[in-house]
Amino acid sequence: MMAYQEEIKRAASAVPDSAFVAYQPSQQEAEPELPRALSFLEDSWRKLRKNKAAVVTMILLLIITCLAFLAPALSPFDPNEQHLSWKNLPPKWPGVSIDGLNGTTLFRGRRVDSYELAKVPEGQYFLFGTDEFGRDLLSRCLWGTRISLIIAFIAALLDLSIGIAYGLFSGMKGGRTDTIMQRILEILSGIPSLVLVVLMLLIFEPGITSIILAMTISSWIPMARVVRAETLKIKQMEYVQAAKALGASNLKIALSHILPNISGIVIVRAMFSIPSAIFFETFLSFLGVGMRIPNASIGTLLNGGYKVFKLYPYQMFIPAVILCVIMLSFNLFADGLRDVFDPKMKEG
């Protein structure tokens, strides 16, 4: 108790007698200045930058996309040009003498210089090796990535447009139309999409267009569902009700109020649909119903590589690594975007 009294005395002695008067708020206390509100895009970009994986993969994707689209300029060879005498050459890098990158092959327990055997002129390097027809794998990988990416981008774009149109319409109309449209979706989603795609490909001439069309047939469904669910939610919001009360047409509400508000979720979904389109393309080509040889896509490269992979594993593994890097980058980037735009979203 004594110590306690002391404590009070000590605190009291710190206060001058003159302070025991009613407090007069003489000067207005400075209100702390609020930071300027960030725009939606600025804010998203700030959040995205904090996610290291997303930033790294975004840069990686930009590089890969650039490389792929500059393929015509960058490829050292025509991707379909055959040099039958130079077939199945392992990768050879200038100045590198690690087995596997120096142009040698293990043959009956001995390393032999395949380039010498094939009488490849000195100074001629195939960084990724050549395939069974003596085509340069580096060039084929560049062109293949290009085709796979084109397919994926267009497919994602189609998903996006069909999904948004269907979802918005269904959500805005509501009532019977909505119910019927939802039933249709339910039935469609019972179809194993892959089997359907394979069937479609058997009927169409194989090629970029048919692959894209076949994939789009089933892949827009999840997008349509998300868009519809969001539309229904936003439709209930007061500002939409207010716009309606002011006489805005359904179309105007959909375009100027709902679409901007679901853009985040839609972007995230579209980002996820790109890797799944790439997967489908490679999968189909790997099965032999996708892109037809000699056209290179990552899938056909994998398919070709698989046929000889016990003898020349690099022919399979190089495209496999490229595929994995692309897939991983897209998935990680999309994950990053999802955290920014829609942290609450679980897999829909």
Add this chain to the structure above:
Amino acid sequence: MPENVLEVKHLSVSFDTYAGRVQAVRDISFDLRKGETLALVGESGCGKSVTCRSVMGLLAKNAKVDGGEILFENKDLLRQSNRVLRSIRGGKIAMIFQDPMTSLDPTMKIGKQIAETVRLHKPVTRAAAKQRALELLALVGIEEPEKRYHQYPHEFSGGQRQRIVIAIALAADPQILIADEPTTALDVTMQAQILDLIKDIQKKTGASVIFITHDLGVVANVADRVAVMYAGRIIEIGLADEVFYDPRHPYTWGLLASMPTLATDSETLYAIPGTPPTLINPAPGDAFAPRNPWALEADRLVEPPLFPVTETHFAATWLLDERAPKIEPPENIALRARAFREKQSERSAAL
């Protein structure tokens, strides 16, 4: 004076947030006596829950204890291993949560949730634990315990669920029961029943209770002593009668004035002006000063210590310093005080 079962000394807790370090609890001290009910009162964010979570050792991951000690059975709870804390938690100190709708595992039979707690703290057989769980269910007033033992939480109403939560808290005969706003989520009739139940249980078991609430009406019903918290500090503490009828801190005046009573005839309820301060880098002086119409210059300069009013009643305001000008408390508070003093003198006259 009964012995202390729990002593909190100079406890300070802060949280790391994006905006900065929030000093949620700043140098608070109090004792809990055997068999008493101590109410911690204050508006949301004043640090009352954080204080109790420190006692339970259940602070969030971004919380940091900056100093102080919590003494229980001669041990400082802030410096015990997880193992020791686990045996105390739920065993000797138990907690009742705010929202009965979400504090029970929806996928587990309620009987099992009670029996599980019994078995965590007592070396008994499954059958004995079940027996004990059934007794507890009966004790907290659940009818047909045998049948209800096998039901899931969603088959119970909010009030019944809170009874079950209480049964879980009682499972290991705790010495201290911490009730964190146990009636806030319930409707008014339920509130009264649950309060009665807690009082009843306290009588039967002799446990000490820390009762956290922002509702002074609830406090008046249950508490032996009351501690009023503001901005992470205890600004007034005393016997329930003292705090209710003879409050000294302007914040307590505000709180009491904003409490509706049958006696108040004014149509509008009083509201304390302004909002509680943020606790990131709090300004010097009394945190309540900016909202305090009776604030002194001193309140702005130096944090007031807890001045003794009586042996049991303390308040942290410079108004209690001998140099301070005499200030009349607001009318309704003065009325309360007068009534209280009359009552006391009557009582002493009767003795």
Add this chain to the structure above:
Amino acid sequence: MRLFYMALTLFIIASVTFFLMNALPGTPYNNQDRLTAAQLEMLNKKYGFDQPLFQRYINYLKNLLHGDFGISLQFSDQPVATLLAQRMGPSIQLGLQAVLFGTLVGVFLGVIAAMHQNRFLDVFCSLFAITGRSVPNFVVAVLLQYIFAVTLNWLPIGLWNDGFRSTILPTLALSISPMAESCRFIRTEMVEVLSSDYIELARAKGMGEIRIAFSHGLRNALIPLITVLGPMTVSLMTGSLVVENIFAVPGIGEQFTKSILSNDYYTIMAVTILFSALLVTVIFLTDILYQIIDPRVRVEGAK
């Protein structure tokens, strides 16, 4: 009602496949160039291709109802139903093994990740999950085959003749996607569950973190896992097409790829319908299971 939609879905799928198959270019006979017009006509008569399309459609649907999928045009005129029945076993075995193994490992990793939220083990598990999602299972299959069969020679390269040993690699390859899927799913669920009030209550009871995670946490996180059963089945079916091919497993998937490459109409249709039926059933069961298991859902349903 649900049953009606299931049947409707299957009916639509059967019809669509039928007409799609008939729109296929070329004939299903693998030596058609050498066939004379008379021979062609005879074959068409034998397989019923001389009848009008609509008549064949009706016949096909009728037969379907009796469980008759027609006869395989490629594989020595066997009834498709018999052909597929023989191949059902390995596919089911592989599928079940992969789901079991994948889900167990995935759930375990997901729980670990959630318990160490944002720390090393979490990053590690999440990275593993996202890799599993990104790397196509046929790449995994080839890689496994190359490492464990070709290079190390520990396990058979393929074929289905070495009992359990020959199932290990294909199972592993197939289990990657359920593993990744369940790991990610359980992590998200667990993070949410672990921050709920009843977990806090369990802590207040004095329960240890590990016990909380596995008894109260997992219990609540596992229930929504049922919802990914549908997508999981799809990815297994997809996976089985290539994985069975790579490891030469005599299953449905391998049969399907073979039939695609040889225009074996009835087999393709039968597999399509089989897969659809499986998927529709799984979706249906998922709904029902979810309603039975989760007391909360039951209540919401009643409201």
